[in-house]
Amino acid sequence: MKQNLxxxxxxxxxxxxxxxxxxxxxxxxxxTIIVERLSEFVANGELDAExxxxxxxxxxxxxxxxxxxxxxRTFTATSSQGLMLMxxxxxxxxxxxxxxxxxxxxxxxxxxxxxxxDQQDSITVRDSGWVQLYCENNQEILDTTIxxxxxxxxxxxxxxxxxxxxxxxxxxxxxxxxxxxxxDKFLPPYKPRYVLDPKKPVTMGPMGVPEYYEEFKCMQQEAxxxxxxxxxxxxNEFGRKFGRRYKLIxxxxxxxxxxxxxxxxxxSSSAKELVDRYRARGEKVGLVKVRSFRPFxxxxxxxxxxxxxxxxxxxxDISLGSAGAxxxxxxxxxxxxxxxxxxxxxxxxxxxxxxxxxxxxEAIRVAARAAESGEVRKAVRWLGLREKLVGLSV
Amino acid sequence: xxxxxxxVITESGNAAQNRTGSWRTFRPVVDAKKCTGCGLCSIYCPxxxxxxxxxxxxxxxxxKGCGICANECPFKAIIMIPEGKG
Numbered sequence: 001m002k003q004n005l006x007x008x009x010x011x012x013x014x015x016x017x018x019x020x021x022x023x024x025x026x027x028x029x030x031x032t033i034i035v036e037r038l039s040e041f042v043a044n045g046e047l048d049a050e051x052x053x054x055x056x057x058x059x060x061x062x063x064x065x066x067x068x069x070x071x072x073r074t075f076t077a078t079s080s081q082g083l084m085l086m087x088x089x090x091x092x093x094x095x096x097x098x099x100x101x102x103x104x105x106x107x108x109x110x111x112x113x114x115x116x117x118d119q120q121d122s123i124t125v126r127d128s129g130w131v132q133l134y135c136e137n138n139q140e141i142l143d144t145t146i147x148x149x150x151x152x153x154x155x156x157x158x159x160x161x162x163x164x165x166x167x168x169x170x171x172x173x174x175x176x177x178x179x180x181x182x183x184d185k186f187l188p189p190y191k192p193r194y195v196l197d198p199k200k201p202v203t204m205g206p207m208g209v210p211e212y213y214e215e216f217k218c219m220q221q222e223a224x225x226x227x228x229x230x231x232x233x234x235x236n237e238f239g240r241k242f243g244r245r246y247k248l249i250x251x252x253x254x255x256x257x258x259x260x261x262x263x264x265x266x267x268s269s270s271a272k273e274l275v276d277r278y279r280a281r282g283e284k285v286g287l288v289k290v291r292s293f294r295p296f297x298x299x300x301x302x303x304x305x306x307x308x309x310x311x312x313x314x315x316x317d318i319s320l321g322s323a324g325a326x327x328x329x330x331x332x333x334x335x336x337x338x339x340x341x342x343x344x345x346x347x348x349x350x351x352x353x354x355x356x357x358x359x360x361x362e363a364i365r366v367a368a369r370a371a372e373s374g375e376v377r378k379a380v381r382w383l384g385l386r387e388k389l390v391g392l393s394v
Numbered sequence: 395x396x397x398x399x400x401x402v403i404t405e406s407g408n409a410a411q412n413r414t415g416s417w418r419t420f421r422p423v424v425d426a427k428k429c430t431g432c433g434l435c436s437i438y439c440p441x442x443x444x445x446x447x448x449x450x451x452x453x454x455x456x457x458k459g460c461g462i463c464a465n466e467c468p469f470k471a472i473i474m475i476p477e478g479k480g
Binding site: 095096097098156193194201202203204205206208212215216219223 | 397400401406
């Protein structure tokens with residue numbers, strides 16, 4: 001049944017449909033509504049779960065680690081500074097291979113203080129061993145959250161479902177909400193590998209001495225590799241059951257495109273609008289959207305981008321002193337490939353700045369010029385700056 | 395040791411596999427003439443690497459040389475000697 005839902009509501013309803021056993025989360029803008037809805041569901045008996053109230057995000061994720069260790073299906077949600085406060089425990093959760101699912105409403109990091117959207121928060125913790133999936137719209141938030149539990153629990157990997165703060169978290173869209181009965185069939189109860197049980201004691205989270213530590217990291221990397229196949233398999237199965245298929249990346253008019261925009265999250269929708277306009281004029285512009293940033297879809301991107309003359313990577317994050325994270329990984333993808341497209345990086349939409357059509361057009365224009373001349377003068381550029389900052393005292 | 399997903403240790407008691415005696419820089423030595431066999435040292439030993447007896451018996455495979463036994467012995471029957479000496 002279609003319902004008008006904000007992104008946050010879609011996330012909360014998905015967690016309810018997944019029949020989570022334990023929720024521990026701390027409210028933070030723009031994620032707050034997820035926490036509010038879930039606590040309402042628990043309070044009014046719609047959801048039979050423990051809602052553990054905590055005093056910080058560090059404690060929220062710690063509570064989730066403990067709950068998941070007992071074999072509970074566990075959910076949390078956060079944003080920005082909250083995710084930073086969780087960062088220590090992110091590595092604990094993934095290292096202990098606990099399949100916690102987290103919603104992250106993407107928000108900029110302080111300073112300057114900003115409550116608005118960019119993807120710097122989740123991008124900053126990209127090395128934490130969590131699967132990171134980025135959603136384009138509210139339907140994807142609901143669908144991805146349900147799928148996240150399947151992937152997480154089958155591979156013992158935690159999964160972060162990322163969606164743009166305010167742009168999706170607070171925007172109402174029609175969302176097809178599947179019936180509980182159908183979700184139950186798709187997502188059976190969690191069967192943990194190991195559980196904390198006083199009757200059969202085990203040790204979880206022991207010290208990894210130098211003779212063993214590296215092997216456990218390698219096992220995590222192998223699980224991440226397996227997650228690529230799993231995400232596709234689960235995405236296909238979801239498609240068969242609910243009519244919406246999911247892959248690691250999505251291609252939009254990119255098969256024959258000379259210029260390809262590479263995006264993640266809600267920016268993909270705006271960019272698709274532009275692709276439509278260029279296509280209407282017969283210009284070979286296309287788009288590839290990265291849904292799974294971790295694991296990174298190396299093979300898929302080589303296949304999807306390899307034929308292009310130039311790829312313009314638009315992203316709402318920057319590894320200061322280097323370039324945008326999506327750009328860095330995409331560039332690295334082609335390092336041992338014989339034919340690589342030219343690549344340009346456009347940093348945009350930081351701290352909630354709207355990415356307007358004019359800016360995307362500018363990126364396409366610069367990429368087209370590079371394609372024509374065969375050279376990239378400046379790999380990393382900024383879109384939509386208020387004024388020229390060159391020469392200002394930095 | 396078996397490598398499990400998430401480094402979970404499924405059997406209890408496997409700390410015994412780590413012979414921590416190699417950490418020792420001072421070695422406790424029991425003076426059999428002074429030892430009364432009261433067993434206080436074996437109770438205080440955090441490892442526990444001392445068996446009660448007359449004289450008390452120290453398991454040097456696990457004794458880390460912390461010296462608590464020597465400190466607690468009411469009869470001054472345990473002395474600490476630098477490893478490699480005596």
